[in-house]
Structures are given as structure tokens and as C-alpha cells.
Amino acid sequence: MKQALRDLAALVARVGVGGIFFANGWTKLEDGLKATGAKFLAQGAPAPGAWATVTMLTELIGGALLIAGLAVSVTGLILFAEALGVFVVAPPLNPISLNELILLGAASLLLAVVGAGRVSVDHMVVIRRRESEAANEFAADTEADRVIASLREPDKSPAPEPQDEPAGTAASKDTAPHPRPRAKSGEVSRSEDPVPAPGDTLVAGRKKPAARTRRPPSD
Structure with missing residues (x-):
């Protein structure tokens, strides 16, 4: 809400100040550069023809830019400098015109600092x-x-795919004889079966005891 009020106030100020500047410049244009130069000469301005031309163009262009809200910061400073120059070099003889000049200069400086608001070309x-x-x-x-x-x-290179091996290679790898590990000295290898003595017979992995002989009957 506050921002909307600020934008509305900036719009009213721009239209009012820019409208007055534009009207003054248009009046100078209608009166002609000779008549405007004569007024500046009466106010004691040096080179009145140049002052008439510069002030007319500044007020016409600057007033239109203020109303549109375009380049308000720069335009406000230019209009303030124009009003200050007229006040110092050739102040109006009419007090009302002098007061109007002061107010316009102050309002132009204020708009240059505050800005044009959101309702503007800027x-x-x-x-x-x-x-x-x-x-x-x-x-x-x-x-x-x-x-x-x-x-x-490129850094994420895919892993190499396993190549197909020729038939029989895997089988040969699995069926190839592997050397038996040698037992250390002093240890008996469990994998090796004991060699049976002559006449012994192994039954279900055990050595069969020798056959018993009958003793001859005693007399």
C-alpha cells in the first residue's frame, strides 16, 4: 500500500513539474526567440539570444521526459541546473515568477533523487x-x-566386456592336473593312504585282521 502511494505521488509530481516546464518552454517558442531574448536582456542576462534558445529547448524536452518518466534522474538534474542558472544569472523581475522558478528547481532535484516510481517508462x-x-x-x-x-x-568409460574363449579352453583349465602340496618334514600327509602290509586286506577303509587258526586238540 505504501509503495502504491509513493508511485502515485511520484506520478503526480512528475506530471505537475514536467507540465509547468513544458508550458514555459512552449510559451517561449510561441513568443519567438527575439521576444524571449528581449526579456532575458531586461533581466540582465548576457547573450540573451543564447539563453532564450537553451532555456526553451531544456524546458520543452525536459518537461516531456519528466511527464513520461524517462531518464528522470538525469533530466531532474538538468532542469535543476537550468533553474539555478537562470536564478543566478538572470533572475525574473516578477516575484511570482521567481518563486515559481525556485519551486521548480527544488522539485526537479527531488525527483532526480527519489526517482520516477513504478508508473513510468524508466x-x-x-x-x-x-x-x-x-x-x-x-x-x-x-x-x-x-x-x-x-x-x-569421456571419463566414465565402460568396463571391457569379457571376450569369448574358444571351446575347450575352460574345460582344459578345470581338468588340468594340479600338483599336490608337499607335506612338511615331520608331518604325515593325510591325503596319502597307508600302504597295506602283505597279506592284509582293507575292508571299508580299515585293515582286516588276520584269520585265526584253530589250535589242535590236546590229548
Whole structure:
């Protein structure tokens, strides 16, 4: 709400101050440069013809820019400098005109500092410029991400696929004889079976005891 009131106040001030400047410049244009120069000569201005031309153009162009709200900061300073120059070099003889000159100069300086508000060409130009800058930054970020992604892709090389081995190679690897580990000195290898003594018979992995003989009956 406060911002809306500020924008409305800035709009009213711009239209009022710019309208007065534009009306004064238009009056000088209608009167002609000779008549305006004669007024400046009566007010004691040196080179009255130059003062008439400069003030007429400044008030016409500056007033129109203030009403439109375009380059208000620069335009306000230029109009303030014009009013200050007229006040110092050729002050109006009419007190009302002098007071009007002072008020216009102060209002121009105030608008130059405060700004044109959101209801102005300046604000629309700033918004478009910010949007274009944001779009350019977004496009630059997207392009940078794409370049980084393209640089990272070659690093991720796929793992080499296993090559097909010729038939019989795997079987030969599995069926190839492997050397038995040698037992250390002092240790008996469990994998080796004990050699049976002559006459012994192994039954289910055990040595069969020798056959018993009958003793002859005693007399």
C-alpha cells in the first residue's frame, strides 16, 4: 500500500513539474526567440539570444521526459541546473515568477533523487533489462552445465566386456592336473593312504585282521 502511494505521488509530481516546464518552454517558442531574448536582456542576462534558445529547448524536452518518466534522474538534474542558472544569472523581475522558478528547481532535484516510481517508462525499461539479464544468465548457466556434462562423459568409460574363449579352453583349465602340496618334514600327509602290509586286506577303509587258526586238540 505504501509503495502504491509513493508511485502515485511520484506520478503526480512528475506530471505537475514536467507540465509547468513544458508550458514555459512552449510559451517561449510561441513568443519567438527575439521576444524571449528581449526579456532575458531586461533581466540582465548576457547573450540573451543564447539563453532564450537553451532555456526553451531544456524546458520543452525536459518537461516531456519528466511527464513520461524517462531518464528522470538525469533530466531532474538538468532542469535543476537550468533553474539555478537562470536564478543566478538572470533572475525574473516578477516575484511570482521567481518563486515559481525556485519551486521548480527544488522539485526537479527531488525527483532526480527519489526517482520516477513504478508508473513510468524508466521502471518498464528496468524491468525488461532485468528480465533479459536473468534470461542471459540462465542461458549461460545451462550452456556451462552442458559443457561440464560433456567433459565428464569421456571419463566414465565402460568396463571391457569379457571376450569369448574358444571351446575347450575352460574345460582344459578345470581338468588340468594340479600338483599336490608337499607335506612338511615331520608331518604325515593325510591325503596319502597307508600302504597295506602283505597279506592284509582293507575292508571299508580299515585293515582286516588276520584269520585265526584253530589250535589242535590236546590229548
